Amino acid sequence: MNLRPAFFFDRDGVVNVSPGAGYVLQRADFHFSEGIIESLAFLKTKGFALILVTSQQCVGKGLITQSILDDIHAHMQEALSKHDAAFDAIYACTCLASDPDCSCRKPSSEMILQAAEAHALDLTCSWLIGDHDRDIAMAINAKVPHTIRVLGEKPVGVAAEHSIVATAQLPGLLKSLLH
Numbered sequence: 001m002n003l004r005p006a007f008f009f010d011r012d013g014v015v016n017v018s019p020g021a022g023y024v025l026q027r028a029d030f031h032f033s034e035g036i037i038e039s040l041a042f043l044k045t046k047g048f049a050l051i052l053v054t055s056q057q058c059v060g061k062g063l064i065t066q067s068i069l070d071d072i073h074a075h076m077q078e079a080l081s082k083h084d085a086a087f088d089a090i091y092a093c094t095c096l097a098s099d100p101d102c103s104c105r106k107p108s109s110e111m112i113l114q115a116a117e118a119h120a121l122d123l124t125c126s127w128l129i130g131d132h133d134r135d136i137a138m139a140i141n142a143k144v145p146h147t148i149r150v151l152g153e154k155p156v157g158v159a160a161e162h163s164i165v166a167t168a169q170l171p172g173l174l175k176s177l178l179h
Helices: 036-045 066-081 110-119 133-141 167-177
Strands: 006-009 049-055 089-093 127-130 146-150 162-164
Touching (some): 036 049, 036 167, 049 110, 089 110, 127 133, 133 146, 146 167
Parallel strands (some): 006 049, 006 127, 049 089, 127 146, 146 162
16 A cells, blocks of 8 residues: 655644634634645645644534534635645544543644544655644654644744744745755
């Protein structure tokens, strides 16, 4: 079986503009981050699987239903499809951070490992792009060797292999790394 390399993406703050302290609770609140559509389309041309790995405890908190989250993701996928940039799969942990029985919440490697098994992914040459320590730690825990961190305003406790200030820099970085 031929394994395929992947790029794993965090959602809020990477794929879409971070809603700040709140959550994306409806389609109208979802806005793509600058440079992300171009980056996804470029990675597709390079043969990477694109996997979204996101924590959405707004479902666990009862702020939205799973159906609304699925609708937001369907809307995102529809928009990305127009640019040949849709994700191959979406994994969302909807558990509360306080749930002692949750095994999928970042920095757990569970979402990445599930995706690797379901989509025949080669984690040894895969990447993760995130904006939090928990994203980078998830990649480390899953033995994904390459990481890119979108710095933004958050403190950094877990270093990534590469860092950018904003997603607008992502297309240029990817083109230089994957020429």
